Amino acid sequence: MSKLPVVAIIGRPNVGKSTLFNRLVGKKLALVDDRPGVTRDRREGDATLVGVDFRVIDTAGYEDEDAATLPGRMRQQTEAAVAQADVALFMIDARVGVVPLEEEISRWLRGSDTPIVLVANKAEGKAGEAGILESLALGYGDPVQLSAEHGEGMGDLFEALLPYIDREDVEEEPEYGEDDLSAPLKLAIVGRPNAGKSTLINRMLGEERLITGPEAGITRDSIAVDWTWHDEDGEPRAVRLIDTAGMRKRANVQDKLEKLSVADALHAIDFAEVVVLLLDATRGLEAQDLRIASAALEEGRALVVALNKWDVAEHASSLFNGVKAALEEGLSQVKGVPVLTVSAATGKGLDMLIKVAFETREAWSKRIGTGELNRWFEKAVEANPPPAPGGKRIKLRYLTQAKTRPPGFILFGTRVDQLPTSYQRYLINGIRRDLGFGAVPVRLTLRAPKNPFDR
Structure with a gap:
């Protein structure tokens, strides 16, 4: 059995590649803006067209720049995507016609072994007719005419792709239950710009999958990459690594595109199971x-906190203790968040980071039986009874776990609306400490039985 066929979308900047990518995956995954050069890393997604499934790759706009520059590093990612693909969609803007850069792209593609399908985007109406005629000179035959924005021409695109994506030997994706710990770990790497998030993921993968460099804010889209980690027993464990854009202080974010990038990073946090906050050890905690x-x-x-660049950190011991103390003080909702030291440059500490992430997900997914939970609850209430505001006793009846991921508990009793926050915190901290939930967020909901005489 083989994996899904792969389709790469390539072309110069601002021809509509990300718009077509979003159309094929059925979601607005890739950031789209009128300015050129929005996409930098190559982004992958699962697509379906007329019932046929395939993997689609959105790439950065191809530019003729030195390999050491940022556009040059972006071009290398595009070249890697074409080499990986079963077929490449070479997209032009029908309204603009063929420009010299596209003639250069065409020459490069002819040296590739990957089949090419020419696509003329923005072909709705008569404005694109001249550009469509010009595209014949590229030597790929009649282009597929479509409008990625309006969804026109998808049937013609399907017919052009069908010989490359309709395969009988494609394996089906396994289905996982909501709390299935054998499912891939969804691990988002977040932090401020230049903390080393992309470098860290590249070190894990063992390849330059994500663009890195001295420039701050290179990553714009949140990029998900599938990876297999081998634990200390040599067992393979599936991980979906999610790289995110650096998040600066909100007051400093004025550019529309940076706002979109930060919103995308926050969306990646929603999608993740475990979030690694990556700190730059040379700058400490801010x-x-x-x-x-x-x-x-x-x-x-x-949440897991990782101090990166530990190999070049000064005053390591006092730095580590200072970060732990600041986290204890600053994150009042959770105590004891794991703090690890890593080096994306050397790879030191990465195995421990992934191991702790898997253990943290296990605690985050934990479910406690009602019997065990209430035996603990009775002892907790006996050791520290709830207060009696105004001389009226608050009677706590029982506790039940309503959900996992994050763990959520419902506390039933009378006059629970008067239960002080400090007592609720006492129960939550006890649940974490005594029942094996560790430093994961725990939700507690208070519920009183309905009064039949209350109108």
């Missing part, structure tokens, strides 16, 4: 790091 950590915890995600 207020913005605590804001990012709080955002992850408020969404109910499990």
